[in-house]
Amino acid sequence: MKNFLIVKLSAIGDVIHALPVAYALKEAYPDCHITWVVEPPAYDLVNMSPYIDEIILFEKKKFKSLGGFLHEYGPLKRKIRQRRYDAVLDLQGLFKSAAIARLGKAPVKLGMCNMRELSDKISRPVIGPHAHGHIVERYLDVARALGCPVNEVRFTLNVPxxxxxxxxxxxxxxxxxxxxxxxxxxxxxxxxxxxxxxxxxxxxxxxxxxxxxxxxxxxxxxxxxxxxxxxxxxxxxxxxxxxxxxxxxxxxxxxxxxxxxxxxxxxxxxxxxxxxxxxxxxxxxxxxxxxxxxxxxxxxxxxxxxxxxxxxxxxxxxxxxxxxxxxxxxxxxxxxxx
Structure with missing residues (x-):
């Protein structure tokens, strides 16, 4: 079974645009386990996806002080390292997401084409066929780089x-x-x-x-x-x-x-x-x-x-x-x- 770690923290619209990546991975690797790291405002959205198996909450505000960082870093690291991953996908492409992606143990670390704040030093940017196209397709290019055919784009959300x-x-x-x-x-x-x-x-x-x-x-x-x-x-x-x-x-x-x-x-x-x-x-x-x-x-x-x-x-x-x-x-x- 393959394990994937997706780092897409915020904002609401961006998380929505990234959701089809989870389905693309499940379509290609039906038995895979997908862990998603997200910030609290978008937690409910990720939680409604039937294709995401585990959610790790990243509460950025708790990391802002030195004391908070020292208190929170260890538990976050342990949560992420409970699994070894086949790939880490940094779909945020910022310093904070790169710091999280760095914690994941994986032979492959990929990011989207528009990475910033030195995040490309941790994950390799995927410059795919849709690098100048819609943001949904830019995210899906990262899944394509992992062998996903992306036959169907699904945003499926199940409301309790x-x-x-x-x-x-x-x-x-x-x-x-x-x-x-x-x-x-x-x-x-x-x-x-x-x-x-x-x-x-x-x-x-x-x-x-x-x-x-x-x-x-x-x-x-x-x-x-x-x-x-x-x-x-x-x-x-x-x-x-x-x-x-x-x-x-x-x-x-x-x-x-x-x-x-x-x-x-x-x-x-x-x-x-x-x-x-x-x-x-x-x-x-x-x-x-x-x-x-x-x-x-x-x-x-x-x-x-x-x-x-x-x-x-x-x-x-x-x-x-x-x-x-x-x-x-x-x-x-x-x-x-x-």
Whole structure:
């Protein structure tokens, strides 16, 4: 039996994009054992994959002080070294993931093509046929380098029955029946310039209501809660607000059963695409060829700015990057695919 160690710690969208690697390994080596090292925010996602056998939690904040490092390093090392691995896959490609990959005993250590922070000194970067393609395929190139044919790309996530039931209850408490058709609006994103304007979400929500569908806002954190309040204030009828009310297992169930998901380049939107739900992504600072909704790249709507794909977290020109993607453009795309 082969043993593989995957190091992919964060962020949510990146972990989602890496999930098909686990299936690719199982497809090629059905009896293999896959251990995945992940940080707490993405734990629930990895835990829902039927193809991952063991999860090691890396709590970065505990390593930040010298005392914390000395206390945590030994247990982490022992957990990782409970097995000898046939290969270690560093799909993060940063200093912290390289430090973890270094602990794994394996004859082969591979990483993705875009490794940084000297991580390529520990694992060999795989410059595969998709080195300039979608990030999902860049990760899968690492699996291909291990002999995986990658005949099928699967993001399979199994939601526990209890979490499915709780999702329906949360929906009902917010004022709607999940059995009725609904559209998910992923209103947030880590980068401010990846967020579609609140006014646009509000206009779109009103249009969705007019089509006898329920607009449902999802997200988390203070910024998203503020945006949800802003969107509600601009709307004729406030959308159903589930911001901050779901964990990732519940969000997964909600996305699985949605008619459609709309939002920027952010974790819930990538999760929606991976689950096979129809997904529209509005994009500006990042490009669809790398980060668009996987399997649905035709559903990405990109800004017309000449400076798009700048990959900057804040616009150096102080523009609202996504403002020129109109509600009408999104409605046209909805009518094309639904």
């Amino acid at each position: 029955e209890r979490e499915a039931d709780l999702s329906q209850q949360i929906f009902a408490q917010a004022g709607a029946n999940m059995a009725n058709p609904y559209v998910v609006l992923a209103i947030g994103a880590n980068w401010p310039n990846k967020r579609w304007p609140a006014e646009n979400f509000a206009k779109l929500a009103d249009w969705i209501y007019d089509k006898q569908l329920i607009p449902v806002m999802v997200g988390g954190g203070i910024v998203d809660e503020q945006r949800a309040a802003e969107i509600s204030s601009y709307s004729d009828i406030p959308p159903l607000n589930l911001v901050g009310r779901t964990n990732f297992k519940q969000l997964t169930y909600i996305l699985q059963n949605a008619r459609l998901t709309i939002g920027g380049d952010t974790g819930p939107v990538h999760l929606s695409a991976g689950l096979g739900t129809k997904t529209i992504m509005v994009m500006g600072p990042t490009d669809a060829s790398r980060n668009g909704p996987y399997g649905q790249l035709a559903n990405a709507i990109e800004v017309s700015h000449s400076c798009r794909y700048c990959w900057k977290r804040a616009c150096p020109k102080n523009m609202d990057c996504l403002q020129n993607i109109t509600v009408e453009q999104v409605i046209k795309k909805i009518e094309e695919i639904c």
